[in-house]
Amino acid sequence: MRDESYYWELVRGRFNETNSLEQEKELTEWINESESNRIFYNQCRVILAATEIKEPQFEEEHSWQTLISKEQAVPMHSRKVWLVRLAAVVAVCLVTYLFLDRDNAVRIAAVGNDISTTLPDNSTVLLNAGSTLSYEGDFGDTARNVALAGEAFFDVQKDASKPFIIQTANTNTLVVGTSFKLKTDGDRDELTVVTGLVKISSRTGSSEVFAEAGSSVTVRDDGVTKVAGMNLSFNRTALEDVIQTMEVKYGIDIRLDVRKGNCRFTGSFATSDFNDVLEALSLTLGLEVKVEDGQIVLSGEGCNE
Amino acid sequence: MFDFEELYRANFKRLCAKAYRITLDRTAAEDIVQDAFLTLWKQKSANVEFREAYLYRSVINGSLNHIKKHKRLESLPDEPNLSIDQTPLTSLQSKELQEKIQTTINSLPPACREVFLLSRYEQMSYQEIASFLNISVNTVEKHIGKALLILRDAVSDDGRS
Numbered sequence: 001m002r003d004e005s006y007y008w009e010l011v012r013g014r015f016n017e018t019n020s021l022e023q024e025k026e027l028t029e030w031i032n033e034s035e036s037n038r039i040f041y042n043q044c045r046v047i048l049a050a051t052e053i054k055e056p057q058f059e060e061e062h063s064w065q066t067l068i069s070k071e072q073a074v075p076m077h078s079r080k081v082w083l084v085r086l087a088a089v090v091a092v093c094l095v096t097y098l099f100l101d102r103d104n105a106v107r108i109a110a111v112g113n114d115i116s117t118t119l120p121d122n123s124t125v126l127l128n129a130g131s132t133l134s135y136e137g138d139f140g141d142t143a144r145n146v147a148l149a150g151e152a153f154f155d156v157q158k159d160a161s162k163p164f165i166i167q168t169a170n171t172n173t174l175v176v177g178t179s180f181k182l183k184t185d186g187d188r189d190e191l192t193v194v195t196g197l198v199k200i201s202s203r204t205g206s207s208e209v210f211a212e213a214g215s216s217v218t219v220r221d222d223g224v225t226k227v228a229g230m231n232l233s234f235n236r237t238a239l240e241d242v243i244q245t246m247e248v249k250y251g252i253d254i255r256l257d258v259r260k261g262n263c264r265f266t267g268s269f270a271t272s273d274f275n276d277v278l279e280a281l282s283l284t285l286g287l288e289v290k291v292e293d294g295q296i297v298l299s300g301e302g303c304n305e
Numbered sequence: 306m307f308d309f310e311e312l313y314r315a316n317f318k319r320l321c322a323k324a325y326r327i328t329l330d331r332t333a334a335e336d337i338v339q340d341a342f343l344t345l346w347k348q349k350s351a352n353v354e355f356r357e358a359y360l361y362r363s364v365i366n367g368s369l370n371h372i373k374k375h376k377r378l379e380s381l382p383d384e385p386n387l388s389i390d391q392t393p394l395t396s397l398q399s400k401e402l403q404e405k406i407q408t409t410i411n412s413l414p415p416a417c418r419e420v421f422l423l424s425r426y427e428q429m430s431y432q433e434i435a436s437f438l439n440i441s442v443n444t445v446e447k448h449i450g451k452a453l454l455i456l457r458d459a460v461s462d463d464g465r466s
Contacts, residue, residue: 005431005449008424016428043457050399050406050460051425056331058321063335064313070339071346 004040011044107134110150119146123164126153151183167203170221174199180211192216233268239285243298246277253295258287260302312356313342320364326426327368329378329407337367365427365437369419377411402460409459413452420448421456 010027013019019027031041108117109132116126120139127133131150139145144164156164156175166173168184173191180193191200193211201208202219211217234242242265243254263285278296282289287300317338324334341363345356410418423434431449435442 003446003450004453005446008449008453009431012424012428018428040457043460044453046402046460047406047453047456048425050403051410053326053329053426055322055325058318058325058331058335060314060317063317063339064310067313067339067342067346070343 007037007040008044011041012048015045015048105134106137107132109133119144121157121159121162121164123154123156125155128152148182149184151181151185153181170203171219172201172203174201187221189219190216191219234265236264236266239263239265239303242281255292255295255297257297257299258302259300260304263303309342309346316357316360317342320360323361323427324364324368324371327365327377327422328371328375330371330375333371333375334368337371338364340367362437365423369422372418373415377407405459406456409456410452413455417448417451420445421452424449 007027007030010019010023010030013023014027027041031038108115108127110127110129114126114128116124117133118124119135120137121144123144125133128151131148131152133146133148133152135144135146139162142162144159144162145167146165147167149168154164154166154175156178164175166175166182168182168189170184170187171189171191173182173189175198178193178198180191180198182192183190189200191198191211193215198211199208200211200217200219202221207219209217209219234245237245239258240256240261243256247254265281265284267280267284278289278298281287282298282300285300285303287298290297290299320338320341321331321334324337325331328334328337341360344363345359410421413421419438420434423429423437424431429437431442431445434445438445
């Protein structure tokens with residue numbers, strides 16, 4: 001015998017005309033089974049009918065205006081990003097090649113033609129048309145900070161004591177000595193590394209990737225990161241080394257928790273999606289992938305040699 | 306950047322109706338919906354499906370929270386909207402009955418009342434109610450059984466005499 005909550009569902013379904021034919025048939029048969037069932041049914045109908053509610057007119061326009069005024073009272077991330085982009089556009093429109101002496105700051109804007117320039121540390125930058133680069137005249141003591149809007153190719157001189165940092169609206173890119181191309185385009189930055197190793201992180205700090213020579217990275221302003229052309233290739237490589245390579249390549253911590261540590265992995269990946277690589281690894285070696293406290297954990301029996 | 310106004314226009318009335326059926330308070334319903342949009346706007350979240358699901362959940366939660374803190378109103382708009390085929394009622398009786406049932410719903414124990422309101426007004430299945438409120442289906446069924454017992458008692462006086 002089913003309880004009353006079950007039949008309430010069927011009566012409600014009939015009232016709202018959402019019952020299937022089978023449910024309608026079942027309900028009718030049940031009502032006809034006994035007088036008490038019929039009373040239950042009628043009472044439920046009365047409850048449903050008497051709780052029908054006629055909605056008032058809602059003030060859509062008034063509420064919208066209030067909403068806008070409340071939104072503007074609170075400074076928001078998207079508003080800021082938009083302002084930064086607007087500022088960048090205005091800057092590009094203003095000048096072709098402009099040095100600003102105030103505060104020793106230098107701004108270089110390329111309009112119409114690409115511009116090649118040498119920075120105080122002898123690094124060279126090829127600035128694409130429509131792009132701007134700005135920096136403090138003498139770079140300061142601790143780091144070489146430059147700001148980029150647009151697209152540029154960098155060939156950075158090695159100086160381990162003063163990291164070279166490129167800021168865009170979306171990302172910070174940290175390099176020691178290497179050459180690469182960085183393009184900032186609205187809500188995304190694209191980094192292509194030619195030589196060396198580059199670390200790129202979103203300005204919000206939500207993602208961070210180490211990119212090696214031959215790879216390219218796209219960072220969107222919402223923090224989503226895509227890595228392409230990684231050419232991950234392993235030949236009887238110990239699992240520990242595979243994991244380490246992945247950690248460096250993707251900037252993600254992985255914990256290995258296997259009982260027997262003799263696993264070796266052979267294979268190369270055309271895909272560069274982290275999850276695909278992880279899945280292939282776990283399937284091949286019979287490992288389980290878990291996320292514990294925000295860290296990826298690979299666990300399993302492990303392998304005999 | 307998605308079109309926030311479009312999202313607002315497409316969902317405002319629908320969400321207000323949901324909040325109103327739970328709170329029976331037009332101003333509160335509009336405030337709850339406005340808050341949900343405002344929070345969403347600040348979060349700048351990912352895709353359309355997520356946004357609508359988020360709005361729905363925060364409007365229902367906001368409404369349930371509202372009736373925990375404030376009295377759920379009982380005065381209903383005029384023009385009772387009854388269409389009872391097997392239990393004829395006069396217009397006067399039905400208006401009285403409507404208010405009596407709403408009063409009875411308001412007097413239900415809070416958890417029982419929440420479950421009943423979601424079942425009646427959100428057309429949620431017991432499974433859906435259970436996962437929405439994070440309780441077991443069995444508990445949902447018990448609450449419905451209890452609500453029906455009390456409500457049927459309320460209607461048996463004048464509904465069936």
